[in-house]
Amino acid sequence: MTLLEISGLTKAYPGVVANKNVSFSIGKGEIHALLGENGAGKSTLVKTIYGLVRPDSGTMTMKGQPFTPTDPRAARASGVAMVFQHFSLFDALTVSENIALGMDNPPLRRDIAARIQEVSRTYGLPLDPMMVVGDLSAGERQRVEIVRCLLQSPELLIMDEPTSVLTPQEVSILFETLRLLSSEGTSILYISHKLEEIRTLCHHATILRHGVVVGTCVPKQTTSREMAELMVGATLQAPKRDHATPGTALLRLQGLSVPAPHEFGTALKDITLTVRAGEVLGIGGVAGNGQDELVAALSGETTVPDDMIEWQGKAIGRLMPNDRRALGLCAAPEERNGHAAAPDMTLTENALLTGRTRMQLANRGIIDWAKTREFAQTIIEAFDVRTPSTETNARSLSGGNLQKFVIGREILQRSRLLIVNQPTWGVDAAAAAAIRQSLLDLAAEGSAVVVISQDLDEILEVADSFAALTDGRLSPPVSTKGLSLDQIGMMLGGAHDMETAHVDA
Amino acid sequence: MDINPILLLAALMVASTPILLAAIGELVTERAGVLNLGVEGMMIMGAVAGYIVGHSTGSPLAGFAGAAAAGIGLSLVFAILTQVLLTNQTATGLGLTLFGMGLASLMGQGFEPALPVTVSKIAIPGLSSIPVLGPILFQHDAIVYLSILLVLAVYLVLGYSRAGLILRAVGENHDAAHALGYPVRLVRLLAIMFGGACAGLGGAYISLVRVPQWIDGITAGAGWIALAIVVFASWKPWRLIGGAYLFGGMTVLQLNIQGDGGKIFGVTVPVEYLSMTPFVATIVVLVVMSAGRAPGSLGKSFHASN
Incomplete structure (x- = not known):
């Protein structure tokens, strides 16, 4: 069953065509990858689906109905939710306040904390609703965004480069969550340039280049190299490296310690290191x-006491x-x-x-x-x-x-x-x-x-x-x-x- | 020294009210991410407009309404320049102060008050007869009560309502608020207008109650102090009361000392030093206490395409 169908979508900005006659469709419960280089038009495309950009021409249909969101509120009302690449969170506000902001009809303050805990338990995304977001790690911040989306029970979840700031363990937790969602019937539009991830996670992929769809594939049956070459439109060279024997020590850190520069910063603690x-x-x-x-x-x-940093034997802190x-x-x-x-x-x-x-x-x-x-x-x-x-x-x-x-x-x-x-x-x-x-x-x-x-x-x-x-x-x-x-x-x-x-x- | 502490404390509340009003308006504006340095200009516009309307109609209510309208009018100039034409907020705010002071001076020139205006005191039944506290806290005019109620209202709205949460979100990260579909410019426009109305009321309180007459430059830096107090209060409404009352208290105290011959414990202090004390005290406290974090988007222009 098709959830969202996009056909002939075109959007031009002065001097550049961001999307040209783009068509593809996402089925119910499908994890669909959108692949492309920077400037290939992925952002414009998802912004169109999320109601932030209005297309010049072309149509979108959601569950058989014409879908023309005029703003994110309308898109959310139709069941579209989005996790942004650069997290759209508010550092000085708490987790529950951040989540309330992303909802159109938020429950009362005391109920929202309970619902956050309920959803985060169900999907294995532990979160403390009363924490201030500025104190959270990148992985935790992303969880806030995901929980914010899930609380609205979306039918289509858009994820823009979700793993770029996560540790491998956090990535596998995320993938578990996404697979669970997919099995429950939620469709996911997954944007990434990490081809291995797309191969492990996604059912279908649409590849964009210069605003045009240049190919589709089933990622599990396609090699990363093939996908990358479709994306770039040229053959790729893996970096060549020779393991050279390191030479003389250039830089030496001795017990480098620096207090945190601001409230949300991190203090450096006793770092000792030699770089050759x-x-x-x-x-x-x-x-x-x-x-x-x-x-x-x-x-x-940041300057530090002189002897903490040594450059070829000379203190330069x-x-x-x-x-x-x-x-x-x-x-x-x-x-x-x-x-x-x-x-x-x-x-x-x-x-x-x-x-x-x-x-x-x-x-x-x-x-x-x-x-x-x-x-x-x-x-x-x-x-x-x-x-x-x-x-x-x-x-x-x-x-x-x-x-x-x-x-x-x-x-x-x-x-x-x-x-x-x-x-x-x-x-x-x-x-x-x-x-x-x-x-x-x-x-x-x-x-x-x-x-x-x-x-x-x-x-x-x-x-x-x-x-x-x-x-x-x-x-x-x-x-x-x-x-x-x-x-x-x-x-x-x-x-x-x-x-x-x-x-x- | 022969200073009656009860009268002093009661006068403190009156002296502080204009600053408290202007500061609570500016606090809301800044929490929405807009730095409006035109508070002084909007206050003095409120002062002259309130004086003219009040003395033309004889109604203090009309006077204060006119003052709020004048404050809003001047704030709209700021709003259009900074939110629509995306001018620099610092420069525009400074310009607004200069413009407001000049315009107020022009409007006030040659104005002859026609009717007297009296702002009556309202003694709150029961509470006002409490010894000591009654005369200090509960025998004031309506605007004094209004200023405190406004602080309470701002505290509740910012902390507990959805509208307040959206306003804080807009001030904290306007790009994120826009991405979630909130009308950044509309929220800021309303916040700027609220700031203008409050500054206008504060100005009118000076020209209709505290002084009460029209003199060129009557606000005498009260708008700048209001701006400073917002920072000193770390953008928290309750702390504003402390800041405003500290400044007001120092003002009243030094006036009383001046009236007493300028003697502090028998030592004669020159008038200039006495006049300086409220400003010095406020700045010292500001420097010692300022530890708050400003709203993330404060003073930055927002353009939807970024």
Whole structure:
């Protein structure tokens, strides 16, 4: 039985057609995957179903009736619920207040807590209704969103990149929940770029490229490579890596401790670590366990007592970011718009912002714009950044393109040690592969790379050694050779003493 | 020193009322995520409008209604600029204060009061005859009671009603509120108007009750103090009363000391220092106590396409 049928949906924005004549259908109880690169039109499509975007032409039918939601309220009334990619939660409000906000006819305050507990027990999603959302982990926050949807007994649940912030254990809990829902007759529209997940979970897949449906498949009978190639429209190369013998120690952290910078931050606790030339170190962990704080302490945004950080034998804890960059210690933080790049400045200006010192783009305080533009142009060419020109604002680039620019900018200024946080978050498969390859190339040239990521597949793909960051503490690094996702999951759970588990393996 | 503490405390409530009114309005506006720095301008517009309408009709009720309308009118200018034309809230608010002060001065020029306005005190039966507390708390005019009831109402609405929850959600994360289908701009428009009405009432209370006459620049920084108190109160309604009464109390106390010859325990203090004390005390307390967390979207422009 068909629940939702979409036919001939078209939506154009000035200068770009987001969806062109898109048709597909979702059956009752079906888990349907929507696959596509960034900018392929997945977001526009689900926003149309959720009533946030109105199509230019085309029709949708829900259970045989025409379906034209004018706003999310109307979509919810028709049985559509959505879990957003960037969680639409309110940090300062409690779990039950957040859930009440997502419902059109919320029950009384005292009843809602009971209903939350009931639903969270039924679907194995433990939650405390009175907790403030700002104090929750990413996995718990997602549970809030899911419970919020489930309380309305939806017929179609839309999930936009739900696993990108979860640990492997949390992912398997989520999949159990989704399978249970599907068996009860709830249809699920599942958006992801993680092909293995789609293969284990989804019944059908529709693949979008440049706003057009380019194929459909049954994921269980299709290889990841085939799906990825349909999605990208080209053949993909897996990153190549040579395990080089690590060289001399570049960076040494000795008992690095930093108090939490704000109410919802994490304190770093006694981190000791050595990073050697030619080494790729992966640091895994669920968001909010000190990643941002660690990047800030390493890049110099947070200064620490001098002897906590040593660069080739020299204490540099008190140095500011530009002084550290001058030494070759560069960083690309997680948030592209507003942290790694200034969104409303051009690519040329952004190239100057971190490249000034090492690339000598300014002479006695006077900016050499010709040289800066040339540097920006070099990054654009070397890293295949799709942009009209060097004078385009950073904000108008897609996530993947801006990320390639930001990472390329650090690599091309000959970093000796590059720290990247979530280098491929929200980036499409082709760009992600290019970024990972460039990190490996940098290491092969004798620089060190520290990759902080929540995507454990990514860490296993690029890193020589792995360390887990939990609640501001860093486990001793272990070699990634022969390390399984289960072992990593245990390390992330806080079981730091990996020696026994490692020997067993 | 010869200061009657009962009269002092009763006067404290009167002196604090304009600030409390303006502050509760600004608190609602800021909880919706809008920083309106035009409180001073809206207050003085309320002061002049209340004075003109009140003395033209002879009715204090009409005066206060006119003041609220004038406050709303000026706040709508702010609302259209910041919510529709997406101007910077800080700059627009500052501009609004300058504009309001100039316009009020122009309107008040040459106005001759026609009819007298008296705002009568309402002694609450029973309670007002309690010794000490009765004269302090329960022998005031209706606006004093209204200001406290408004704080109570705002506390209840923000904390316990769906409308209040939506308002807080809009102020905390406007993108998420929009994604859930809540009308961010409408909620903010209403919050700005509420802020304007409250500031107007506060202004009129100065020109019709506290002073009571029209003088250029009559609000004398009360709007700025109201803004500061909202922060000092960590955006919590009940704390506003503490902040407003601290400022009002210091004002009344220093006036009494001035009337007493400027002597504190026999030491003569220059008038300038005495006039300064309410501001200094409020700022000191603000610095010591401010630990609250501002609404997440405070002062940021919202555009639906982002």
